[in-house]
Amino acid sequence: MSPMQPFVLFDCGLARCAVGRACSNLRELFEAIRTVPEAVLEHHMMRCALEDYFELNEFPNDLARWCWDGLGDHILGEQIGLIDPYQHPTIEALRATLLNTLEDRLWGMERIPWCRPGMELHLVESRLVAYDTGERVPTPAALAEAIERMSIRSLFYHVHEARRRTGGQTDDFSAWLENVDASPTLVTRLRAIDFYFLNLTQLRQALLQVFQQHLPEPTAALPVNA
Amino acid sequence: MNLLERYEEVIGHREMVRLRHLADRLAGRRVVHINSTRTGGGVAEILRWMVPLMNELGIVTRWEVISGSPDFYRVTKAFHNAVQGLPVTLKKADFELHYEVNRENALRMDLDADVVFIHDPQPIYLPAFLGANRVGRFVWRCHIDASRPQRDVWKHLEAAMAPYQAAVFSMAAFARPLACPKFIIPPSIDPLSDKNCPISEAERLETLGRLGIDPERRMLLQVSRFDRFKDPLGVIAAYRLLKPYYRDLQLVLAGGPADDDPEGAEVLREVHEQAGDDPDIKVLMLPPDAHRTINALQRSATVVLQKSLREGFGLTVTEALWKGRPVIGGACGGITLQVHDYHTGFLVHSPAGAAYRIAYLLRYGEKRLRMGRTGHEFVREHFLLSRHLRDYFTMLLCLEHPGNGALIV
Numbered sequence: 001m002s003p004m005q006p007f008v009l010f011d012c013g014l015a016r017c018a019v020g021r022a023c024s025n026l027r028e029l030f031e032a033i034r035t036v037p038e039a040v041l042e043h044h045m046m047r048c049a050l051e052d053y054f055e056l057n058e059f060p061n062d063l064a065r066w067c068w069d070g071l072g073d074h075i076l077g078e079q080i081g082l083i084d085p086y087q088h089p090t091i092e093a094l095r096a097t098l099l100n101t102l103e104d105r106l107w108g109m110e111r112i113p114w115c116r117p118g119m120e121l122h123l124v125e126s127r128l129v130a131y132d133t134g135e136r137v138p139t140p141a142a143l144a145e146a147i148e149r150m151s152i153r154s155l156f157y158h159v160h161e162a163r164r165r166t167g168g169q170t171d172d173f174s175a176w177l178e179n180v181d182a183s184p185t186l187v188t189r190l191r192a193i194d195f196y197f198l199n200l201t202q203l204r205q206a207l208l209q210v211f212q213q214h215l216p217e218p219t220a221a222l223p224v225n226a
Numbered sequence: 227m228n229l230l231e232r233y234e235e236v237i238g239h240r241e242m243v244r245l246r247h248l249a250d251r252l253a254g255r256r257v258v259h260i261n262s263t264r265t266g267g268g269v270a271e272i273l274r275w276m277v278p279l280m281n282e283l284g285i286v287t288r289w290e291v292i293s294g295s296p297d298f299y300r301v302t303k304a305f306h307n308a309v310q311g312l313p314v315t316l317k318k319a320d321f322e323l324h325y326e327v328n329r330e331n332a333l334r335m336d337l338d339a340d341v342v343f344i345h346d347p348q349p350i351y352l353p354a355f356l357g358a359n360r361v362g363r364f365v366w367r368c369h370i371d372a373s374r375p376q377r378d379v380w381k382h383l384e385a386a387m388a389p390y391q392a393a394v395f396s397m398a399a400f401a402r403p404l405a406c407p408k409f410i411i412p413p414s415i416d417p418l419s420d421k422n423c424p425i426s427e428a429e430r431l432e433t434l435g436r437l438g439i440d441p442e443r444r445m446l447l448q449v450s451r452f453d454r455f456k457d458p459l460g461v462i463a464a465y466r467l468l469k470p471y472y473r474d475l476q477l478v479l480a481g482g483p484a485d486d487d488p489e490g491a492e493v494l495r496e497v498h499e500q501a502g503d504d505p506d507i508k509v510l511m512l513p514p515d516a517h518r519t520i521n522a523l524q525r526s527a528t529v530v531l532q533k534s535l536r537e538g539f540g541l542t543v544t545e546a547l548w549k550g551r552p553v554i555g556g557a558c559g560g561i562t563l564q565v566h567d568y569h570t571g572f573l574v575h576s577p578a579g580a581a582y583r584i585a586y587l588l589r590y591g592e593k594r595l596r597m598g599r600t601g602h603e604f605v606r607e608h609f610l611l612s613r614h615l616r617d618y619f620t621m622l623l624c625l626e627h628p629g630n631g632a633l634i635v
């Protein structure tokens with residue numbers, strides 16, 4: 001039997017670039033979604049999670065937030081907020097879903113909603129830069145402890161970015177646990193977390209709760225402020 | 227204790243370790259920053275901490291300054307205003323002077339670097355004349371809002387951009403179309419600077435006493451230049467709407483004159499006129515180096531306002547949030563990135579809106595304190611120099627490894 005390979009902890013950051021395009025109304029948003037590079041959709045629908053801080057932010061992506069806050073179109077904000085990009089096999093498939101939602105909303109509108117000056121949506125693309133932190137996690141119990149203290153950027157890399165890398169199949173934590181023959185229930189429950197609809201602080205708590213239910217105390221204790 | 231250890235006390239050990247790991251990927255690189263002054267102004271403030279920190283993180287970093295005649299600085303000040311959309315009148319000779327001063331500076335510069343950051347428009351033409359130097363790549367760091375520049379000035383600056391591999395803007399909204407990539411790196415505050423460091427209670431009270439402010443009463447504060455875009459008259463109007471209900475309220479408008487704005491004196495006169503003989507309104511004209519005074523004022527405020535009608539990034543908002551004060555801000559520029567309703571303060575669109583939100587914060591003290599705590603943590607995560615450095619390092623790695631996919635280093 002080969003020795004257990006430790007979990008390799010990464011951290012990451014985003015290099016963000018302006019694409020030189022802004023939207024002031026719903027029709028401009030529709031045109032932008034139709035034509036912008038995939039990296040723009042990826043940023044505003046997925047990587048924006050790295051920039052979200054607030055636990056009470058109603059929506060998990062930039063486009064839903066802008067429709068709600070910028071355009072004041074709450075119906076559309078709710079609809080886009082429920083589009084889970086990780087349930088789409090490709091960014092082009094995500095683009096098609098977004099366009100369909102926007103077109104449906106635009107279809108019967110007599111007055112196109114505009115944002116106030118200063119509240120425009122400035123489109124951005126980003127590139128993820130990840131690096132090995134040098135930290136190695138030897139056991140499932142130690143992984144729970146590491147999740148409690150790792151940066152939210154590490155959580156993003158090992159959950160959100162891992163789903164992108166694996167075609168939506170798995171996050172890095174549960175993949176490693178599966179490889180080291182951890183409890184199949186633990187693996188299944190970790191993969192069942194609806195991570196896209198949680199901000200990264202909430203995701204940390206959700207992960208720790210699952211660990212707490214499957215690992216002996218006190219190694220997977222919840223943080224004091226959880 | 228070295229600088230990194232001092233900053234580690236603020237940002238935390240783990241965050242510093244992460245920053246070191248990222249910097250390790252760039253160890254030994256030689257970086258030069260070039261701007262137009264070592265003292266005064268936001269760029270010099272940033273470079274004063276950035277250069278030593280980059281060195282301590284293993285990136286060999288120097289800071290060079292170009293020099294020129296007073297006439298050169300008159301021209302570049304006009305450029306600065308024109309890039310931000312203010313109308314200026316310039317002659318052909320002014321553009322030629324800018325070009326010539328850059329050439330003269332380039333001839334005396336001995337640059338051997340992997341990356342040269344050129345800050346703002348003043349030294350933008352240097353790369354055109356640095357032929358004998360061995361420079362890997364040039365990056366233009368634009369600290370101002372370039373979204374609506376005056377055309378002739380922008381054309382002059384754009385013509386200098388061919389040697390650059392990248393430009394950096396503080397917000398996507400501030401960027402101009404350029405052939406090179408336009409990275410977005412928001413500014414940050416230095417938590418150890420005079421303006422943001424912790425101060426003693428004695429110093430805080432001494433400052434209030436010196437300025438004639440009652441430390442026992444609730445205080446509204448706006449720190450900004452006296453220009454129309456900062457809407458100081460709107461702040462007074464909001465205060466007046468509230469004063470009948472909150473008799474103990476004081477208002478402090480603290481700032482310096484806008485020397486380069488011909489309307490500045492007129493706005494200040496209007497502010498004094500509106501303030502009238504109300505003893506609870508203090509209009510303070512502070513010198514540019516009154517950092518500790520501003521620090522004390524921000525720490526003493528019950529609510530901080532930045533009721534701008536047009537704004538750059540709005541670092542005064544960042545400073546107030548860092549000090550645990552909720553901010554009521556005009557919905558414009560970088561304020562919209564920092565002020566989030568019910569979390570760090572409120573965005574408002576009118577004096578009435580400001581008054582309504584101030585009343586909310588005065589009434590619900592516990593919510594005010596909670597929003598202050600959230601704002602402090604929000605700044606720690608997003609707008610301290612550690613994030614600023616992380617963004618720079620991430621950008622440098624992307625420039626070294628061009629491509630589209632995720633980069634693993």
